[in-house]
Amino acid sequence: MTKKLLAAMAFAATTLALPASAADTLGIAFAGYDPVTYSQGAPAQGKAKHYHLWNGTLWYFSSEENRDTFVADPAAYAPQFDAYCAWAASQGYKRPGDPNVTQIVDGKLYTFVHEGARKKWQENIEKHITDGEANWELIEPF
Structure with a gap:
């Protein structure tokens, strides 16, 4: 096989797979x-x-x-909720998290779609973590 063909196959393998995380x-x-x-x-x-x-x-x-x-x-x-927004997960939906808008709680990394989402989440962190975890398996893929 040529190098170009191998490179194309490697590229396809990484881009065609459906990612489990954001x-x-x-x-x-x-x-x-x-x-x-x-x-x-x-x-x-x-x-x-x-x-x-x-x-x-x-x-x-x-x-x-x-x-x-x-x-x-x-x-x-790894970020919690597969790097999706923790606030969105607590509300029952998925939005990609921004790696520049994060918070560490009890050694775990949480990401947020924007600063406003993080501020809402901070109003009751424990509840939002619990709600996000309860919702997570029920949320449809993004």
Whole structure:
């Protein structure tokens, strides 16, 4: 096979799969941000050379160390509600979360579609987390 054919097949494999998490049209999760960096206090864009396929999408990391940290325990670092807006989940629908509008609660990363959604969610965080978790399996795919 030629290199062009192999590249085309790899591209098709990553773009035709239906992502389980909020991903862009190329199947890249979380707008390419490194989810591990949020727990380190300095969110950063990941690099394509440090990637990992998890939950149906490609995740980028700023370093090999962060990628390996994520691979060891993805649930500890991946945004809740598959990187969809936590406020929307609490209300019974899905909207992609913005990696620049986030909050960490009890070590878990939550994303929001915009700052207004985060402010509404903050009015009763515990209730909105509980409601979002109860709604999550019932919400139709975005």
